[in-house]
Amino acid sequence: MTKTSTELSQETREELLSTLKKRFEKHMNRHEGLEWDKVQAKLEGNPEKLWSLNEMERTDGEPDVVGLDEATGEYIFYDCSAESPKGRRSICYDREALESRKKHKPENSVMDMAVAMGIELLTEDQYRELQKLGNFDLKTSSWVQTPANIRKLGGALFCDRRYDTVFVYHNGADSYYGARGFRGSLRV
Structure with missing residues (x-):
C-alpha cells in the first residue's frame, strides 16, 4: 500500500x-x-x-x-472551539475575493482551506445549532456559507454570539480580520 x-x-x-x-x-x-x-x-x-x-x-x-x-x-x-479556530483566521471568503484584492492579500481563503482540509463550511442553520450546545464566538466571529445571490454582489456572511444572541452579519467577501475565521463540519 x-x-x-x-x-x-x-x-x-x-x-x-x-x-x-x-x-x-x-x-x-x-x-x-x-x-x-x-x-x-x-x-x-x-x-x-x-x-x-x-x-x-x-x-x-x-x-x-x-x-x-x-x-x-x-x-x-x-x-467546537470556544472561539473561531486560531489556525483559520485572517482569511477572506473565497478565491475570487482573494484574487480581487490589490494590496495586503491574506494567505488563503475560507473556501480553499475548507476544500484542502476535506470539510464543509458551516451553514447559518448549522451555526445556530452549534450555539444551542454552548456559547461560541463570544470574542470572535466565523464565516458561514453564503447564498449565491449575496456572493454574486460581492458580499459574504459571518456570525457570532453577543448579548446571549446569535447574530448574522455581512461584509465584503474580500475582507479579513484577525478575529474572524471559520468553523467546519464533517460527516463520517
Missing part, C-alpha cells in the same frame, strides 16, 4: 483518537445517546475522514461529535 499525504502515522492517529475520546466524554451534552466505541469504529474505517479531523484539530477547531444522521448512519462533527 502506498502512503498518501492524507494518511496519518500510527502515532498521530492514536493521539487524535485519544483527544477526540476525551473531548467526547467531557462534553456528553453535545451528543446524548451516542457511544464512543461506535464513533471510533466508524473513524477507524474511514482514514481519509480521520485525516480531515486531524486537520480540524491541527488548526485549533477542537472537533466533536454533534449528532448522528439516522438516514445515512453518519456521525456529524463540528468545530
Whole structure:
C-alpha cells in the first residue's frame, strides 16, 4: 500500500483518537445517546475522514461529535472551539475575493482551506445549532456559507454570539480580520 499525504502515522492517529475520546466524554451534552466505541469504529474505517479531523484539530477547531444522521448512519462533527479556530483566521471568503484584492492579500481563503482540509463550511442553520450546545464566538466571529445571490454582489456572511444572541452579519467577501475565521463540519 502506498502512503498518501492524507494518511496519518500510527502515532498521530492514536493521539487524535485519544483527544477526540476525551473531548467526547467531557462534553456528553453535545451528543446524548451516542457511544464512543461506535464513533471510533466508524473513524477507524474511514482514514481519509480521520485525516480531515486531524486537520480540524491541527488548526485549533477542537472537533466533536454533534449528532448522528439516522438516514445515512453518519456521525456529524463540528468545530467546537470556544472561539473561531486560531489556525483559520485572517482569511477572506473565497478565491475570487482573494484574487480581487490589490494590496495586503491574506494567505488563503475560507473556501480553499475548507476544500484542502476535506470539510464543509458551516451553514447559518448549522451555526445556530452549534450555539444551542454552548456559547461560541463570544470574542470572535466565523464565516458561514453564503447564498449565491449575496456572493454574486460581492458580499459574504459571518456570525457570532453577543448579548446571549446569535447574530448574522455581512461584509465584503474580500475582507479579513484577525478575529474572524471559520468553523467546519464533517460527516463520517
